[in-house]
Amino acid sequence: MAPKQMQHCYCKTYRCSGSLITYNELRKHQRADKSTEYQDTVDQINRQIFDLTLRHDGVPLMQGSTMWGHRGGHNASVPTSVPASIPLPDIPTTPPPSYPPDTSNRVECKSYEDLYLWDVEIALRIEAVAKMFKQGIATAVGSTESQHAINSLSAQLQWFRTTYHFLSITQPSSSDDSATVLKSAMLETLLTEISHIEKCVWRLEGSSVSKTSIAATYDTAKYFHHPFQTTSPLLLVAVFIALVLNILGHVSRPSCNLVLRMLKILLQSIFEEKGGPTQAESRILLNFPRDIRSVRKAFDIEPTVTIWAACPKCSYTYEPQENGNISTYPACCTHCAFPDKPPCGARLTTRHVLNGESVRVPIRPYPVQDFNEFVGAFLSRPGIEDAVRRGGTIALRGTASSDLHDICDGSALREITGPNGRPFMECPAEEVRLFWTLSADWFNPYLNKIAGKSVSTGSIVMTCPLLSPSLQYQAENIYLAAITPGPREPSLDEVNYFLNPVVRKLIPAWKDGVWYNRTHNHPRGRLARSALACVVTDLPGARKITGMAGHSAKLFCSLCKLTKDNINNIDYWTWERQDYRATGTGLTSIVEAATQWKNAPSKRRRKQIFAQYGVRYSVLMELEYFDFHKICCCRRYAQHVPRLSQISCQEGPGYGSPSK
Ligand SMILES: [Zn+2]
Ligand SMILES: [Zn+2]
Ligand SMILES: [Zn+2]
Structure with missing residues (x-):
């Protein structure tokens, strides 16, 4: 029987494992446990912040690794190379994110000597790469030798990427300034070499793959190697605070600059308290930004x-x-x-x-936001390319039942043709094909108050219907194409001028596609084609941007020639259908009538054409695959998308207040 005052303790800090102690001691042990737990949580949050800010793809950096510990001697101090003969898988295998709860499991400190040996290995490999490329470029295009050179270069590329990853998480021994300097120099060398090898591989592949039809090439490398990957976490966190205040907290520029300056003083006094800034710490202070605008520029978060x-x-x-x-x-x-x-x-x-x-x-x-840039960022995000591809497969299969749940279930999407005349959805293995829905709406940025100003700005927004709805409406997956300026809503034919920049980008994106240097799934680049699938707005908006007569006009229907006088005629077999494009029947199609309207010499003639055919020219007719007859008009979408775009117009970064 235990004495009355004694109790069993199972704490972790003192490892009592059930021994009997006094009540006061028990309380003390419990408190100690709690504070350890708290410290662990703080450590974990710290690590997560570093991971989220240091790496664009969110893969944690602070993983325990014994890959090049001291045990194996210096030969084991570099990651083992990938055998050159094995072709690399297209999808890079990233380590699963895990946060080791044990803080002792951190990357070991490296001395200058360790890094020196590592650096020599890098220099040797750079020489080898140059030799491989020289041999590869000399061989015949598409020959086995050329393919062999591509494979060896790809293996080297993988080695350089892995090395870069491990070096960036290496901590040089504290107070070893020479090691710190060497580390940042090595990281720079590795980055340069990685992009050099990428270019070499493209050149070797480029000579074997015909890319003559590609209109534009976009460099998406910035989404994979961010300059902040090598920055000191101290500097990064300090700068990040000011950035978040500025963008999410709407704190003004002078106040953010004050925050930056105060943070610099704070760091400086911490360094001095520790016994004066070391060389590395002085560099942090020297590089400390003073203006929030340069921070925004360095983070590169503004859309183009x-x-x-x-x-x-x-x-x-x-x-x-x-x-x-x-x-x-x-x-x-x-x-x-x-x-x-x-x-x-x-x-x-x-x-x-x-x-x-x-x-x-x-x-x-x-x-106007750059469409190709947006798609580049879109495809560089993990998971998106797969989601789009799977969405395409689901849509191509169609639904077994006759119920339609989404735009993709309809036949209209499957009937859109690609530049080769085959359905656009039949995506070749070496391409990624995207569908987009276009939504345009106008709203009062000052809100509709009784005594308020009556001003109208609009937004042109595109989303990818191949993604499932929750993904589709995530702010980062919505392409805010443009914000039409106020103070009034554009008239019926003026709206074409605002749609024109968007359509100019969509035509080549469908016809020739855009080559992206690198996507998340395809480190060696990918051709992406985009097509406009449908227009998603309310009914007046849809008629406006597609050039059709309004729902209360004489020719109120966009599909047939029924007039308003005969609106009570419900014998659908008597309705005379209107063709969208010329079919050779001799009847004027919608597009032909619209072209007549566009080329008409006077306002009067345009009015006549409009009265006769119920159509005016829309710039969307320039998209040769686009057929207004098959457009869906779905209210749920129409309510959803503009609401989101309103929020992003009013609060999102880059645009500021729409009244500007
Ligand atoms: Zn205890
Ligand atoms: Zn003018
Ligand atoms: Zn009709």
């Missing part, structure tokens, strides 16, 4: 946006001519509404001071 100039009078849009870092626009609007009418002539630009230089900026700016 081109500012077009919209005419304040007729809304015609002008693409800027890039002249060095400065975009130039025509001074006046040169658009003629009709061939024999004088040009509009409204002023397009106004003076503005940029970096101390006087430049001309648009009076009515129209920001």
Whole structure:
């Protein structure tokens, strides 16, 4: 029988394993346990923050590794190379994310001597790579020797990537400045060599794969090697705080600059308290940013946006001519509404001071996000490419029942043709094919208040219907193509001018595709083609952007020639169908009528054509695969997408307040 005051203790800190102790001691042990647990949690959170900020793909860095411990001597201090003859799998195997709860399981510290030997190995391999490439480029295209060179280079590429990964998580021994300097120099060498080998492989492959039809090539390397991967965590966390305050907290620029300065002072005083900054620490202080704008630039989170100039009078849009870092626009609007009418002539630009230089900026700016850049970032995210491919397979299979649940279940998507005349969905193994839905809506950025201003800005948004709905509507998967400037909603034919920049990108994206240097699943690059699957808006919006007459017009139906007088005629077999494109029957198709409307010499003639056919020209008709007859118009989508885009217009980074 235990004495009254004694109790069993099972704490972890003192490892009592059930021995009898006094109540006061028990309380003390419990408190000790709790604080250890707390410390572990803090450590874990710290590590997660580093992982999330250091690596774009979210793979944790701080993993315990004994791969090159001291036990095996110096020969074991480098990761073993991949046998050159084995072709690499296309999908890189990333280690599963795990956070070892045991903090002693960290990467060992490396001295200058360890790193030195490692560096020699790197130099030897760089020499070997140069030799391999020389041999590969000399052999005949597509021969076994050429293929062998590609395989060996790919194996080397894998080695360099693995080495880069392990070196970046290596901690040089503290107070060993020479090791720190060597580490950052080695990381730089590795990055340069990785991109060099990638280029060599493309050149060897490029000579065997015909890429003549590819219109554009996009470099997506920045999504895989971020310059911040090698930055000191201290600097990174400090800068990250200011960035989050600025973007998510809407803290103004001067206040963020103050935060940056205070953080610098804080770091400085910590270093001094520890006995003066070491060489590495002085470098952190020296590189510490002072302006939040340079932080935003360094993190590279802004989307690539081109500012077009919209005419304040007729809304015609002008693409800027890039002249060095400065975009130039025509001074006046040169658009003629009709061939024999004088040009509009409204002023397009106004003076503005940029970096101390006087430049001309648009009076009515129209920001357009780069579509190809967006798709590059989209495909660089883990899991997206697979989700798109699987979504395509599901859509191609169709549903067994007659119920349709989503746009993809309908036959319209399967009937869209690719540039070769076959269904677009029949994706060749070496390509990735994307469908997009386009949504455009106009709203009042000041909200609809009774005494409020009546202003209208619009957004043009695209989402990928091959993704399942939850993925589709994640903010990062929505392509906010453009924000149409206010103060009024564009008129029926003006809307074409705003859609034009988007359509100009979609035409080559379907026809020739875009080559991305690297995607998450395909480190050696991928050809991506995109097609517009349907327009998703409310009914008035759909009629507006596709050029069809409104639902209350005389020719109210977009499919047949039924007039409003006969709206009570429900004998559907008497309805005369309208062809979308010419079928050779001699009847005027919608596209032909729209072309007539576009080429009409006067406003009166346009009115006549519109009254006769119920259609005006829409820039979407330039997409040769696109058929308005098959467009879905789904209210759930129409309510969902603009709401999200409103949020991103009002709060998202890059655009600021839509009233600007
Ligand atoms: Zn105990
Ligand atoms: Zn104009
Ligand atoms: Zn009809």
